[in-house]
Amino acid sequence: xxxxxxxxxxxxxxxxxxxxxxxxxxxxxxxxxxxxxxxxxxxxxxxxxxxxxxxxxxxxxxxxxxxxxxxxxxxxxxxxxxxxxxxxxxxxxxxxxxxxxxxxxxxxxxxxxxxxxxxxxxxxxxxxxxxxxxxxxxxxxxxxxxxx
Numbered sequence: 001x002x003x004x005x006x007x008x009x010x011x012x013x014x015x016x017x018x019x020x021x022x023x024x025x026x027x028x029x030x031x032x033x034x035x036x037x038x039x040x041x042x043x044x045x046x047x048x049x050x051x052x053x054x055x056x057x058x059x060x061x062x063x064x065x066x067x068x069x070x071x072x073x074x075x076x077x078x079x080x081x082x083x084x085x086x087x088x089x090x091x092x093x094x095x096x097x098x099x100x101x102x103x104x105x106x107x108x109x110x111x112x113x114x115x116x117x118x119x120x121x122x123x124x125x126x127x128x129x130x131x132x133x134x135x136x137x138x139x140x141x142x143x144x145x146x147x148x
Contacts, residue, residue, distance in 0.1 A: 028124055030117030055123045094143035 032128045099105040103122035107115040
């Protein structure tokens with residue numbers, strides 16, 4: 001059974017629900033499904049391709065305004081851009097999602113089941129990062145809070 005096999009918009013009354021990626025099929029029994037927006041995947045893949053080309057650009061290359069603007073986020077409005085820069089500049093340093101002392105440390109739930117699900121999710125993140133970037137896995141680059 002494919003993890004993405006059951007992707008379809010599910011209608012609940014008047015409300016539409018995003019498709020979900022069922023993580024239980026990966027052995028993460030206590031982790032809920034993750035919402036997936038298949039309509040955004042093509043745009044994401046295009047932007048990842050552009051980002052790859054940007055990363056290949058030599059650091060000593062000169063930039064014109066158009067080239068420089070490709071590195072900045074497209075927030076849609078000046079207010080959105082100011083908010084992005086404010087959060088980026090003034091937010092406190094992040095706490096990594098996977099603690100430096102290991103996935104079993106710094107458990108913050110009150111019950112054992114939730115803490116076990118957190119440990120499983122952290123191990124999944126570690127495994128994913130190690131498979132995605134086996135030469136230089138950056139396990140601790142992911143922040144614990146979504147605000148950073």
